[in-house]
Amino acid sequence: MSGDSESNDLERRLRAALKPVNPREGFSRGVMARIAAEPARAARLPRAPAVASWLAFGLAASVVLGVIVAHEWQAGRTAQGLEARRQLIEALKVTDEKLDLAYRVVNTQERATPPQHSGA
Amino acid sequence: MSGDEECTSGELLTQALAGERAAFGMLVRRHQRSVYSLALRMVADTHAAEDLAQEVFLQLYRNLASVSSEEHLAFWLRRVTMHRAIDRLRREPRHESAAPEEAARAASEAHEADPILERRLRSLVRELAPAARAVVLLRYQEDLDPAEIARTLKMPVNTVKSHLKRSLALLRERLGESAEAPT
Numbered sequence: 016m017s018g019d020s021e022s023n024d025l026e027r028r029l030r031a032a033l034k035p036v037n038p039r040e041g042f043s044r045g046v047m048a049r050i051a052a053e054p055a056r057a058a059r060l061p062r063a064p065a066v067a068s069w070l071a072f073g074l075a076a077s078v079v080l081g082v083i084v085a086h087e088w089q090a091g092r093t094a095q096g097l098e099a100r101r102q103l104i105e106a107l108k109v110t111d112e113k114l115d116l117a118y119r120v121v122n123t124q125e126r127a128t129p130p131q132h133s134g135a
Numbered sequence: 136m137s138g139d140e141e142c143t144s145g146e147l148l149t150q151a152l153a154g155e156r157a158a159f160g161m162l163v164r165r166h167q168r169s170v171y172s173l174a175l176r177m178v179a180d181t182h183a184a185e186d187l188a189q190e191v192f193l194q195l196y197r198n199l200a201s202v203s204s205e206e207h208l209a210f211w212l213r214r215v216t217m218h219r220a221i222d223r224l225r226r227e228p229r230h231e232s233a234a235p236e237e238a239a240r241a242a243s244e245a246h247e248a249d250p251i252l253e254r255r256l257r258s259l260v261r262e263l264a265p266a267a268r269a270v271v272l273l274r275y276q277e278d279l280d281p282a283e284i285a286r287t288l289k290m291p292v293n294t295v296k297s298h299l300k301r302s303l304a305l306l307r308e309r310l311g312e313s314a315e316a317p318t
Binding site for chain 2: 025029030032033034036037039042045046049050
């Protein structure tokens with residue numbers, strides 16, 4: 016017998032020996048029972064990513080909103096500070112002008128009034 | 136419709152994807168013989184094989200959306216079964232029964248040409264290393280060609296051919312030894 020025919024014979028015998036066999040009766044019922052035993056899990060599976068994505072979206076939106084509010088608040092504070100600074104400078108300028116005016120009035124009056132000597 | 140025996144696996148797949156459990160049950164019955172036989176001949180234990188095969192179908196149920204066609208389904212089932220079996224053999228020490236499938240085959244043995252020789256061959260296949268055994272099973276039980284086996288096991292085609300060549304030589308040698316051994 017040649018090597019080829021020997022090999023073919025072995026392969027033929029292997030095919031015969033390795034014919035698929037059936038599982039025990041009720042195998043598919045067992046599979047379906049295992050599937051039925053986890054409906055909650057199966058039902059949760061598609062929803063879980065949706066919940067997670069909504070949570071992530073909510074979290075991201077909160078962070079963005081927080082940043083915007085903080086930025087607005089900070090901008091408001093800065094504007095208030097600048098306005099207060101401007102008002103203070105204005106007030107100082109006004110005060111300075113008033114003091115200057117008062118100083119000049121006093122000086123003018125002092126020069127206009129000759130010193131009074133007692134008639135001794 | 137899902138109970139219709141004439142439905143193709145592709146149609147059953149579509150119905151199962153739409154949530155029809157009866158269609159999925161039909162898919163299980165269509166493919167259980169192949170999946171269970173591969174599992175049985177890999178793990179060599181009837182209970183472990185049944186458990187493994189059921190896990191494969193559970194995994195299919197959870198990942199049904201990733202299966203695109205009838206051909207893909209058969210490929211997916213073979214690949215997951217083999218990978219799960221090889222993983223299990225790596226994780227757990229082998230505790231095979233002497234002839235795990237003989238009970239299942241007893242009824243059909245009357246039709247076998249040489250039941251003793253075929254039993255001996257199955258026993259020799261069980262003694263092959265897991266990767267070689269997987270290759271031999273996909274070749275001679277599932278009738279896949281080396282390229283298909285390579286895709287299923289994620290293995291180079293040349294490795295598949297080499298496993299086949301060495302396994303056949305080993306089986307022939309051991310079969311010769313057992314034939315020569317005094318009874």
